[in-house]
Each structure stands twice: as structure tokens, then as C-alpha cells.
Amino acid sequence: MTDATRPLVRDLSEDELLARIFPLLPGGTATLLGPGDDAAVVAAPDARFVVTTDVLVEDRHFRRRWSDGRDVGARAATANLADVAAMGARPTSLVVSLVVPGDLPVGWVTGLARGLAEVCAPVGAGVVGGDLSGGDAVVVAVTAHGDLEGRAPVTRAGARPGDVLAYAGHRGLSAAGLALLDAGAAGAAAPDLDDVPDGELAACVAGYLRPTSPLAAGPEAARRGATAMLDVSDGLLRDAGRLARASGVRVDVATAELAADVDRLLPAAHAVGRGRDAALGWVLTGGEDHGLLATFPPGVELPEGFRRIGQVLAGPAGVTVDGEDPGTHTGWDHFAG
Amino acid sequence: MTDATRPLVRDLSEDELLARIFPLLPGGTATLLGPGDDAAVVAAPDARFVVTTDVLVEDRHFRRRWSDGRDVGARAATANLADVAAMGARPTSLVVSLVVPGDLPVGWVTGLARGLAEVCAPVGAGVVGGDLSGGDAVVVAVTAHGDLEGRAPVTRAGARPGDVLAYAGHRGLSAAGLALLDAGAAGAAAPDLDDVPDGELAACVAGYLRPTSPLAAGPEAARRGATAMLDVSDGLLRDAGRLARASGVRVDVATAELAADVDRLLPAAHAVGRGRDAALGWVLTGGEDHGLLATFPPGVELPEGFRRIGQVLAGPAGVTVDGEDPGTHTGWDHFAG
Known part of the structure; x- marks a missing residue:
């Protein structure tokens, strides 16, 4: 410090x-x-x-x-x-x-x-x-x-069946960093980012202490015709559910598209004595990463920074993971626990 | 409640x-x-x-x-x-x-x-x-x-020697109300405004609990050519001093112009076992009334709600009261006490 x-x-x-x-x-x-x-x-x-x-x-x-x-x-x-x-x-x-x-x-x-x-x-x-x-x-x-530079605001309510679900930014890094700090696995009660060695553990801790958001990707998504967008601060599934309900669509998250995010968090999961399930949990429900979740019409070339992580479907408004109910793992509540 | x-x-x-x-x-x-x-x-x-x-x-x-x-x-x-x-x-x-x-x-x-x-x-x-x-x-x-409806913003920095010093809103009401509550003189630990009888004491308590600001007087002052203006939240002398320093002028407050304000607070002063000095102190240094202090070129008809309370003079930047140094009674500090 x-x-x-x-x-x-x-x-x-x-x-x-x-x-x-x-x-x-x-x-x-x-x-x-x-x-x-x-x-x-x-x-x-x-x-x-x-x-x-x-x-x-x-x-x-x-x-x-x-x-x-x-x-x-x-x-x-x-x-x-x-x-x-x-x-x-x-x-x-x-x-x-x-x-x-x-x-x-x-x-x-x-x-x-x-x-x-x-x-x-x-x-x-x-x-x-x-x-x-x-x-x-x-x-x-x-x-x-x-x-807004003359554009219409991109709300949560414009996603349509057939749209591509895309994400820009880190997934689960902040939650993994918090888990590391909680476990003392980062090796210091008050880590100085300048002193933490390079590597995935340090990146997680930094992702919690100083999350970065792909700010330029927001206006670029609007220019490319994003149909809906929100900041993911309360966890991917919870915020995807908000977009889904506002738009009246089903949003399906494909874990296969998030495999690299999960892999990246494996060292952190291992460092706190846990496994791939914990890493997947951070990716799906970890908060405070401040990435952008957006939907784009099919066929649109995704703007820089965005990658496909699922799709928008017709059906009861809500979020599914690989086509199934995500259960209760949809984030956290400010007053709970 | x-x-x-x-x-x-x-x-x-x-x-x-x-x-x-x-x-x-x-x-x-x-x-x-x-x-x-x-x-x-x-x-x-x-x-x-x-x-x-x-x-x-x-x-x-x-x-x-x-x-x-x-x-x-x-x-x-x-x-x-x-x-x-x-x-x-x-x-x-x-x-x-x-x-x-x-x-x-x-x-x-x-x-x-x-x-x-x-x-x-x-x-x-x-x-x-x-x-x-x-x-x-x-x-x-x-x-x-x-x-701003097309007008230039009215800052604190435009007062000129010769301008009229004017005020819109209550003076000292909030400070008197707080003193009444502190002294328990309002007769209840949790006064319900609907239950407090009419009268000056109740007006003081209401002035502390729910201060009112003459919001329409701000744009009207701008239309009439106010040269400087600020919200008086930290006390008349302290905020007048800010206007004076920002404008590089001396602001003189005339207590004779505030006599009616002092009179109005006398019942409250008496209720807490004090006298005219206390009432004058509330008028000059009491905070949280949220009135507007403004300066106008000489000869301008003051907009509705404003009344003259002093004048702007050349000289060392600062505030005087009836031409004299106001001493240390210039408000309060957020971290003091």
C-alpha cells in the first residue's frame, strides 16, 4: 500500500x-x-x-x-x-x-x-x-x-429469438480473486498489486480489486446493431435472466463456449482446494466483473471484444444453461446472507 | 410517524x-x-x-x-x-x-x-x-x-462592487429547529409535523426536518441578470465568504435588513432559554436552510422571493457584517467537533 x-x-x-x-x-x-x-x-x-x-x-x-x-x-x-x-x-x-x-x-x-x-x-x-x-x-x-452520440439507447428489452448471445470482458475473475483473498491463498492480508507475481492467481486478485470493463465495446456494439445489452455486475446467469425477462425471450448460455474461461480459473480453484465445478460456478454466477452481455441479430459480425456464449430462443422468459434449468445458482442478493 | x-x-x-x-x-x-x-x-x-x-x-x-x-x-x-x-x-x-x-x-x-x-x-x-x-x-x-434553458450558468464568481446582495428563502429556521429538538423544547422525541401545533416553534422544527428552497427563484434570478449566486447550506456568512472570495469582492451583510428574520426566531430562542444574540447567530451562521444568495447589478428590480440583505463592495475579498469583521462565527466544518 x-x-x-x-x-x-x-x-x-x-x-x-x-x-x-x-x-x-x-x-x-x-x-x-x-x-x-x-x-x-x-x-x-x-x-x-x-x-x-x-x-x-x-x-x-x-x-x-x-x-x-x-x-x-x-x-x-x-x-x-x-x-x-x-x-x-x-x-x-x-x-x-x-x-x-x-x-x-x-x-x-x-x-x-x-x-x-x-x-x-x-x-x-x-x-x-x-x-x-x-x-x-x-x-x-x-x-x-x-x-449516446445520436444513437438510440440499447436497453435490456430488445433481444429477439434467433439473436446471438455475446459477451465482452472477463468472466468469474472477480469471484475467483475474492475466493483467493478469503482463503488467504494469495499469500498476503493486504496484497500490493505491484508485488504480486505475474500469473493467473494474481490476475484473479487484480480482477477483484480493480476489475476492468471493455468500455469501448459498448458504443461499438450499439453501432453494430446490438438488440439488447447490460452490464454483468451480479453474475452472468442472474443478469442474463434480467435481459431475458425484459425481452420476453429465453436466453441459453452454452458452457462449451465458456470452457476457456473455466480453464483460466482452474489454478485459482485448485489453490483454494476446489475443482472445475467451482471454476464453472465463478464463471456462471460470479459478480463484479463488469463485462458486457449483448445480443446481436444473426449474421452480424461481432464487434471487437465480444465473443459468442449462447443464443436467444423463443419460449418462457428466463435463462437456461445448455438447454436446462440453471437451478438456483443465479447470483446473490444484497440483503441475503 | x-x-x-x-x-x-x-x-x-x-x-x-x-x-x-x-x-x-x-x-x-x-x-x-x-x-x-x-x-x-x-x-x-x-x-x-x-x-x-x-x-x-x-x-x-x-x-x-x-x-x-x-x-x-x-x-x-x-x-x-x-x-x-x-x-x-x-x-x-x-x-x-x-x-x-x-x-x-x-x-x-x-x-x-x-x-x-x-x-x-x-x-x-x-x-x-x-x-x-x-x-x-x-x-x-x-x-x-x-x-439552463439557453442561459449562461450563474457561478459564484461574477459579483462586482456596487451590486446588491439579495437572499431568497428562510434564514436560521433550520438551526433554530435543531436547537429546539436538541433542547426537547418541541415537546416530543419524534415530532409528527402533522401533530405539531401551528406557530413559530413548529415552523422552526419543520424548517429543520423539511427545509424548503425557493427553487423557481434561481432561474428567475438568472433571467434578471444575477451576477453571482449560490445555495446557502453552510450558513449565510460562510457561504457569503465563498461568493466573496470567488468574485474577489467584499460582501457586506446588513443586520438591519435581517431584523425580521431575527424577530421570527425570538420565540425559539426564548424556548431554549436564550435571547436575541442566539437568534441573530442562527440567522447569520445557521446551516441547511437552502435559500439562495445572489448579487444583482444596482437598479435591477429584484425577482419575486428575493430581498436585499446587504451590498457588494471593493476591498479585500471576504465577508463583513455591518462593515466589521464577523469574527469566527462563519459556520461549521464537516469534520470538526
Whole structure:
């Protein structure tokens, strides 16, 4: 961890803390008026904007002994920008409401700003505003905006029987990484990504701490005529079920198309004393990978980053795996367990 | 309190909880695609949008024994829409990230949705999206958007010597209400606004639990040529100081212009065993009233709702009261105390 442990948030006034954060925030190509006033002003060239919000809560979505501020900032930005991309939009801007305990190191907060910038700057998105409050646990609530560039939004509701089911991004990496951290198999209570050796185990841990989303694939899918799309944050089967119900179709996931994803997670499964079933479970139901699930008309050449993982069929709305009921392995609930 | 105590949040699945919330949310005149997909789509007729975010944290910004869900929802909406109005924009939409403990009554959450709707619907703003997470304390992070209707945004930086300093909204009501609740002088641990008798004490308590902002006065001020404007959420002197520093001017507040505000708070001051000094303190430094502070060129007829409270002068940037240094009574700090 690169965060210094001093000063603490409570050692600085709010204005002093903001003065350390502001210079770290990316400007953004659509920003007309940035942070510092009552509100920011952002360009919306086609007279519409896409907006989504996603919140991360300490000890629910991340643990401070595993994730430093940069990790959490990067993850918060990725989760939100993936939702923007899943509408077929290009991310333009985000705002951040941040709740921080007084005993949090200031370096954790500036790390968070850096993590946000690392994800936003490459796609031209600006961090244009925020709010700061004290509280007992860290909460990072991000709202992100995007530009549809004149296209219709790609909702969850447009999939038709005969469409190809396709996916862009990692599958199960985040769940495998969490399992490794849980088991202590990564070898450290607080792994520094820069110190973890190369290899599949490190990739899993990184996939949990700093998931990456194929943000450019969203607008490209829209250009190629994607009929439906969503960000897979709650697990492939659960989110595929949402698309299926919204569209009134059956979505069938073909495990044969996911064999390489399962193979990739075998070392992690073995490291936690489990086998191929666990790896397949991570691929089908693991959350927080932030890949994009989309459907395309038959015959369309899939855009870069997407690969076929099944098909859309007529029939009772829902998801099947190799033509069969997936049972109850369809993800998790925020308030369960 | 009208909230039922059962069921609790943990008794429902996330989807079940959302199904109870969605029907309560206002649609909004600018909403092109509402909640339920990865992101919403909102109209931005002049190819720009205004955006701001503001977070309320349990036991920092509200106490559950005093404020029910409706109060907190209304207050969260007001705090955010006031920031939009303070740019001279018309509110169009907001999104809400909500953190709730599992033992919170579902009625508290549906009350929050109703409170949001009570503030948003009259101005045509929609609640277009949200996110829900478990957590140990209630956190309500709202992001609000507005339409500048072709006008330039009114920032904090445009005040010029000679301008009139004007204010729209209540002064000190929220601080007086909090003092009454703190002192138990309101006569109930959990006052129901419908049960509190009419009168100034009840108005103060209501001003704390459900502050109201003159939202229409913001765009109207912009139309009349306001040179600078901001939402007064941290206290009149502190926020006036921000406007003064951003504009490079001296802002002088005239207490003679605020005499009626002080008079109005005298019953509350007396009820907590204090006098006129306390009432003046609430007027000058009390936070969370969400009125609008604006400057206008000399000779401009002030728009409806605004009244003169001082003037803009040349000189070292900062705020004075009746020409003198206001001392250290310039508000509060989020992490202090």
C-alpha cells in the first residue's frame, strides 16, 4: 500500500481536504464547468444524456485491509462507466459523494481520486463534482453520465429469438480473486498489486480489486446493431435472466463456449482446494466483473471484444444453461446472507 | 410517524424492495427512459446539463428518532435541487444511491421515495434511477440535474462592487429547529409535523426536518441578470465568504435588513432559554436552510422571493457584517467537533 498513514482526514479542514483532491481529478472532454461551484456543467451534444448511479460500501463491497483507496476509486468508476457503456453510450463525466471516517488517512482519499482518474482519463470522462461527509464507514456513491452520440439507447428489452448471445470482458475473475483473498491463498492480508507475481492467481486478485470493463465495446456494439445489452455486475446467469425477462425471450448460455474461461480459473480453484465445478460456478454466477452481455441479430459480425456464449430462443422468459434449468445458482442478493 | 415497523428491509429481496419503491417515484417531464435499465436517459434541450451531488448521513445530517423517511427524502431532494437552482437552472432529474441497514422498516424506505416525490413532482423533476446497498447506517446520496434553458450558468464568481446582495428563502429556521429538538423544547422525541401545533416553534422544527428552497427563484434570478449566486447550506456568512472570495469582492451583510428574520426566531430562542444574540447567530451562521444568495447589478428590480440583505463592495475579498469583521462565527466544518 502506497498510502501514507498521516495525516488523517480529521486533521484537515474540509477545504484543505478538497484542495488536495481537486488537482487529482481528470478534467474530461465534455466538461464545460468543473468542480468548485454549486453544480458543474457538462456538454450533451445530442440533447440527451445517459445517467446511472452505483454505490460501494465498506465491508459490503470492499474491505480496507485488501483494497486501498486507488483500488476502490478505480472500481467505483468502472462499475458506473460500465453501466453507461452498456446503454451504448460514451462516458462523459461523473460526480462522487464520499463518506469518510475521521480516522481515515488522507492518502486513502487522494488514492481514491487517483483511482477514479486512472479509469476516467483514458476515455475522456471528467470528475466534475462531489460531496464529502464524515461517517463511520467509507461509502463511495458515484453517478456517471454518457453521450449516446445520436444513437438510440440499447436497453435490456430488445433481444429477439434467433439473436446471438455475446459477451465482452472477463468472466468469474472477480469471484475467483475474492475466493483467493478469503482463503488467504494469495499469500498476503493486504496484497500490493505491484508485488504480486505475474500469473493467473494474481490476475484473479487484480480482477477483484480493480476489475476492468471493455468500455469501448459498448458504443461499438450499439453501432453494430446490438438488440439488447447490460452490464454483468451480479453474475452472468442472474443478469442474463434480467435481459431475458425484459425481452420476453429465453436466453441459453452454452458452457462449451465458456470452457476457456473455466480453464483460466482452474489454478485459482485448485489453490483454494476446489475443482472445475467451482471454476464453472465463478464463471456462471460470479459478480463484479463488469463485462458486457449483448445480443446481436444473426449474421452480424461481432464487434471487437465480444465473443459468442449462447443464443436467444423463443419460449418462457428466463435463462437456461445448455438447454436446462440453471437451478438456483443465479447470483446473490444484497440483503441475503 | 406514519411508517409501519414491519416488514424490515431484510425481510424482502432487493427486487421486492425496488418493486415497492418504483411506483412512488415521480416521472419527470424531461425523462426519456426511466428507472429499470443500466442507466436512464434524460433530455438536455440546450445540449448541456447542470449536475450536482449531495449526501446525507444518518447521525451526521439527520437522526432517525426525529426524521422519518419522508423528511429525509424531502430534505435530500431539496438540498440537491437548490444547488441546481443556484446555477440558474431548472431541475430536471435526480438519481439516488441509498444505503440501508437490514433492520430498517420498509416503510421508512417507501417514505423516503414519497419525500423525494413531494419535492420533485411540483417542479417536474423525475427520479430516474438509483442503487441500493446494505450498510450499518442510512446514507442517501442524491445527484441532481438541471436545464439552463439557453442561459449562461450563474457561478459564484461574477459579483462586482456596487451590486446588491439579495437572499431568497428562510434564514436560521433550520438551526433554530435543531436547537429546539436538541433542547426537547418541541415537546416530543419524534415530532409528527402533522401533530405539531401551528406557530413559530413548529415552523422552526419543520424548517429543520423539511427545509424548503425557493427553487423557481434561481432561474428567475438568472433571467434578471444575477451576477453571482449560490445555495446557502453552510450558513449565510460562510457561504457569503465563498461568493466573496470567488468574485474577489467584499460582501457586506446588513443586520438591519435581517431584523425580521431575527424577530421570527425570538420565540425559539426564548424556548431554549436564550435571547436575541442566539437568534441573530442562527440567522447569520445557521446551516441547511437552502435559500439562495445572489448579487444583482444596482437598479435591477429584484425577482419575486428575493430581498436585499446587504451590498457588494471593493476591498479585500471576504465577508463583513455591518462593515466589521464577523469574527469566527462563519459556520461549521464537516469534520470538526
